[in-house]
Amino acid sequence: xxxxxxxxxxxxxxxxxxxxxxxxxxxxxxxxxxxxxxxxxxxxxxxxxxxxxxxxxxxxxxxxxxxxxxxxxxxxxxxxxxxxxxxxxxxxxxxxxxxxxxxxxxxxxxxxxxxxxxxxxxxxxxxxxxxxxxxxxxxxxxxxxxxxxxxxxxxxxxxxxxxxxxxxxxxxxxxxxxxxxxxxxxxxxxxxxxxxxxxxxxxxxxxxxxxxxxxxxxxxxxxxxxxxxxxxxxxxxxxxxxxxxxxxxxxxxxxx
Ligand code: ZN
Ligand code: FE
Numbered sequence: 030x031x032x033x034x035x036x037x038x039x040x041x042x043x044x045x046x047x048x049x050x051x052x053x054x055x056x057x058x059x060x061x062x063x064x065x066x067x068x069x070x071x072x073x074x075x076x077x078x079x080x081x082x083x084x085x086x087x088x089x090x091x092x093x094x095x096x097x098x099x100x101x102x103x104x105x106x107x108x109x110x111x112x113x114x115x116x117x118x119x120x121x122x123x124x125x126x127x128x129x130x131x132x133x134x135x136x137x138x139x140x141x142x143x144x145x146x147x148x149x150x151x152x153x154x155x156x157x158x159x160x161x162x163x164x165x166x167x168x169x170x171x172x173x174x175x176x177x178x179x180x181x182x183x184x185x186x187x188x189x190x191x192x193x194x195x196x197x198x199x200x201x202x203x204x205x206x207x208x209x210x211x212x213x214x215x216x217x218x219x220x221x222x223x224x225x226x227x228x229x230x231x232x233x234x235x236x237x238x239x240x241x242x243x244x245x246x247x248x249x250x251x252x253x254x255x256x257x258x259x260x261x262x263x264x265x266x267x268x269x270x271x272x273x274x275x276x277x278x279x280x281x282x283x284x285x
Pocket of ligand 1: 085087090144163171
């Protein structure tokens, strides 16, 4: 089961991901911000779209679904059961902990509510990939619109527990701004300093910084580091709970 993951820039700063299994030829797209670039990418490779997986209900993740269905009428749509009322019509509605088969490999559904309630992530161990939408992002996380800070902390903690070599395929190119903010929390973090150099180089030549590796997120993403004693003490929150520290970091980012 050899997998390829293709990053597809869409709209101004969104990403969709194409997951392709070379043995079976099966192809899925995760999120559909805009059909045209996805169809172009599929055409380039002679791949036919079999499945569309949706992380959450926001327009910038689902508005390309109708045009994708027009181009690939047999493509099935998978999304969260809890969000079925505000997603395109689902062929498969999934809940936290569900698993389904894709090309002989298991796809695990994780509830990662916080940005929205009902937001899900798809984890494909055989592809070493987690499709996280607007939950865990490169050096950041989605703004907490519908859920609570403890809920988002819980969601990020679940993703943080995946194997460290997991490739985090997240929904937006927000990494430069996230990096500037991360520096305000941990100015002395040497992993962060060196990662920022890599990010700046990539952005200077217009290269995506997404996907990223979970091990790099664990070392540099302030939202995953709320439980670190050094982060707690930098915020004068030594005695606060991890989720309270996460909440403080999220509040600061919202005002950054
Ligand atoms: Zn969103
Ligand atoms: Fe989004």
